[in-house]
Amino acid sequence: MYGDRGLALLAHEDQWARCAHENTVLLPGGGISLDWVAVSAPAPSRWDAERERCADPRPTPDPLCPAGITHDRWCRTWRTRPLEGCVEVTAPNDTAPAPNRPGALRRPTGIAIDGLDRLYIAESAARAVMVADLWTGRVLRRAPVQGRPVDVVARSGGMPGVFVLTTSPHRVVQLEGDRRACDLVRPLRRPCAHPDLKPARIAVLAGDVVVLWRGGYEAVVADVTGRELLDEPAATDLEGTDDGLLVVALAPGDAMRRFRMRKGSLVEEEPLAADEYDGGAVTIDPRGRVVYTTTGEPRTTQGPRAKHARTGAVTTFRLDSGRYRTRWGRIFVDACLPTGTVLRIRTLTSDEDEVEGAMPAAAPARGIPPVRDPDDTPPLPPKDAMAAVVAQPVVPRGDAGALGAVDPLVSGREWATYESGVVAPPGRYLWLRLELTGTERTSPRVRALRVERPGHALLSALPRMFSSVDEQADFLHGFLTPAEGLLHDLDTAAAERRLLVDPLTTPDEFLPWLATFAGIILDRRWPEDARRALLAEVYTLFAGRGTAAMLERMLRLYLGRDARVVERWRLRGLGGGFLGLTPDGLDSPTVAGTTRKAGMLGHFTIGGELPGAGSYERLAHRFTVLIPGCLTQEQREVVDDLIRTHKPTHTLGEICEIGNGMPLGRARIGLTAYISPPPGRSTSVVGRTRLGGGTVGTPTLASRLNETRLGRVRVG
Structure with a gap:
């Protein structure tokens, strides 16, 4: 509720999943966008390949002995060269290539840095893990490992130590600095129906260990219990984050796939372009950028590489106002509409409790979450009746969403609140159809939707002759809606400003602004309750x-x-x-x-x-x-x-x-x-x-x- 009216809200991912989708996908956390397909990079010409080989004569990475890449807190890039037996370090401002000199390491593959700034290098041929301190530049020890170490990954949350992936036997062991020996975490189980696969890469995803199994023309991502999470035959490496983002690198020339862990399953997001990827390794730097190896210096991804559908639509389930003959009010949409994209809305109302000829349900193309009690979903609209409704465009509200009647549910410069109206006769029930139009490179995105129920009551303040005929009342109600909405927003903003100048109710970020009224600067070292109490008594105190x-x-x-x-x-x-x-x-x-x-x-x-x-x-x-x-x-x-x-x-x-x-x-x-x-x-x-x-x-x-x-x- 806000003011004298309520809101019908559509924002949660469970609500969006119950709608009927056409060429649309669900966004992480709720929302919709147009469907897409991954686009492979064009194959390099023979001339470009020869020029690239002459520019860097280093040998091509061995797929059976992949390289490793990681970053430290100073954003320096650490990369292993397995065939050359060395590790390269590149600072953010370095432009000159590293010298091509052989090293003393025996097939260094995986590399990682833990929360105490200790460097771990898996020496596959030596069956050991070398541990070095980045602060002192000294080698702490070379820890022997039972089996052949192929990859290492730092523990989540900045904790000290790493997880080491070994083959022959297949295990995941934990190693921490120079104080503790290797401890077995738990046995590594092979994914079912894949007897010929071997563990090749390891990552930590949302606090859990996941392993990339490879062999022949197969590749599977699974957890340590053997539960299969992803089947991607072209996968070469993977990297995870604590917030559930998983990046899977494919063969050279293919885009890198992105997934988000939600409720135990992976939901795919738009892939990233990775030109000149050599099939070596991929990582995520402290700034959140995806970095991968090339035959030369490491590079970052170049943005999404996907081809979107040109059109799509989402039809909502039935919204109930609770009263018959309800005149619905304005529609507020939190959306991102890049240049060249359009969003239109169709509205349909009814007072009938039973729906005949309902539109069939259609799930989104991607990002389907588990829906609880799907039979309890309200009915969809009549298919023929919705097709006869004229679509209305949306208009931006500008800055009115900041202190107006409706607060934006999302933040960021790319998101804005748009407004439209319900062009339909009175009715207890309401259906909405959102029609999205985009380009191959861009797509409109909708995060949340809200509808006023009921609308304004200006008709009751006018003589009855203006609303005695339904057609005339509908026209007059829609004609007065923009002006009444502006007045309502101003009244609501005035009421909210009263809350802003109250030290006990204003948000924390407004406390410094409120302190300027008394000419003081708040000390951030004070607790929030103490700062609020000070502002409540500031005029009496300073007297x-x-x-x-x-x-x-x-x-x-x-x-x-x-x-x-x-x-x-x-x-x-x-x-x-x-x-x-x-x-x-x-x-x-x-x-x-x-x-x-x-x-x-x-x-x-x-x-x-x-x-x-x-x-x-x-x-x-x-x-x-x-x-x-x-x-x-x-x-x-x-x-x-x-x-x-x-x-x-x-x-x-x-x-x-x-x-x-x-x-x-x-x-x-x-x-x-x-x-x-x-x-x-x-x-x-x-x-x-x-x-x-x-x-x-x-x-x-x-x-x-x-x-x-x-x-x-x-x-x-």
């Missing part, structure tokens, strides 16, 4: 800026606990209470009295200062902030900034962390003195020891320490 109460409240908002500001000038002179005298000792001093007879409270001063020369310089314009508990380094920095920013300019302040408590006899009272019993006496607990009982004070005072108010007896 008392420079006072102790304002500073205490600011510290309370940030720390979540009370802090006290103690001004030192309040501690000069002696209080009326005392600690430390014995019954047969000196007399107690009086306020403003001398110390020649009684001394300073027996043997020491409790937080006070004796009047005299220099006391003004030591006490005036100075204060201490007492904070219960302990502060972290970041909290101390924030508190320092608060004190320095909001204290009077001529004053000096300091922080005193009280910690977890102050037991008498051991703790320091933050400003000037220590509290400790005389030698030979036990420690007293404040609130439980009676003054004058021989432990604290003299017998002439029959009061309790906890009954003496702070401010009269100033401790610390």
Whole structure:
């Protein structure tokens, strides 16, 4: 619901899968697009092949001993040369080719870098994995492996260590640096019905290990349990990501296939062009680009290589408003319409509960998710009735979707909100048919669709004569819809602006903007709740800026606990209470009295200062902030900034962390003195020891320490 009307929403992939599709596919996460087919690159001419061979005389990669490629956090490319026994390193700004020099490695194939920046190289001929540290440039060890290692891959999530794929026997082992030996993860099972395949490549897809099995004219991608995920005879390498993206490299000249792991199955996306791919290896760099090997330097893919269908359509299932004779309102579509693409919408309404001659169901060409309870899908529209409806184009809403009646469900510059209207008589049920028109290279994409139910109610504000005839009422309702929609969007935006200026309801990203109204800059080190509470009280707080109460409240908002500001000038002179005298000792001093007879409270001063020369310089314009508990380094920095920013300019302040408590006899009272019993006496607990009982004070005072108010007896 928004305002005075509701919305019929079509956005989830389960909803799109229940619609009738014609030459359309489902997008990851929901949405539709035109169907496509992969297009192979044109075969290079004999002249181009000869020129390429002369430009780089390196031998052609051996398919039985494939190369490896990976990237480090500095975006440097590490590539193995199995036939030359070396590893090449290419920085992002390097333009000169690496020297063609033989190395000491024995058939290096797979290569990977783990989360601790350690390099792992699988030496197939040596039956070992070499481990090196990229920070120090030193070789840590050469770990022997049972079997022949053919590929390595880093563990997901930046964790230390790699998975090593071996043959003879077929296993997946885990290796971590120089501290742990190889540990068996689980036995590697061969895919069913493929007895002649051997493991060739390994990847980590969404946290799970997947293996590419090859042999003869077959190639299969399966998990470690042998469950087959993809059958692609031309597959040469694969690479996966933590978010479920799988890139499968095919033979040279073919596009690279992309898949997205969704609910345990692979959903194919548009393939990527990979010119000059040599059939070696493929990887994904830290920027998310697909990089592959060539006979020369590594290259990145050149964008999608697919041929789209020119036209397609999606017919929705029946949308129910809940009331008969409902006049539907505007249609909002979140879509991406590149140049040369068109989107049109047909609308059909009805009040009949039963549908005769319904359109047959048709699944999308790609990306079909498992539909739960397909028999519960509402019926599709009558086929003949929908064909007689005239299609209406959509128009962009501009920036009205940002604060208007409908918030966009997607973000990004390529996505926009488009608008159309329901050109149909009143009816409880509504069907929509989206007709997509594109080119071979581009296709319109639709992410979400929303319909107002009911539409505006301006007809009820007009005389009945204007709506007494259905045809006239339908025309007038459609004629007033654009103007009413603009007014409705303005009213809704005004209501939402009220929420934006409320610190308790505005989104987090609007808090800095809201703080500019008060002329302050929010500290990102503050928790979000503390920043919202500060903005809610900012005008009241800044009215008392420079006072102790304002500073205490600011510290309370940030720390979540009370802090006290103690001004030192309040501690000069002696209080009326005392600690430390014995019954047969000196007399107690009086306020403003001398110390020649009684001394300073027996043997020491409790937080006070004796009047005299220099006391003004030591006490005036100075204060201490007492904070219960302990502060972290970041909290101390924030508190320092608060004190320095909001204290009077001529004053000096300091922080005193009280910690977890102050037991008498051991703790320091933050400003000037220590509290400790005389030698030979036990420690007293404040609130439980009676003054004058021989432990604290003299017998002439029959009061309790906890009954003496702070401010009269100033401790610390």
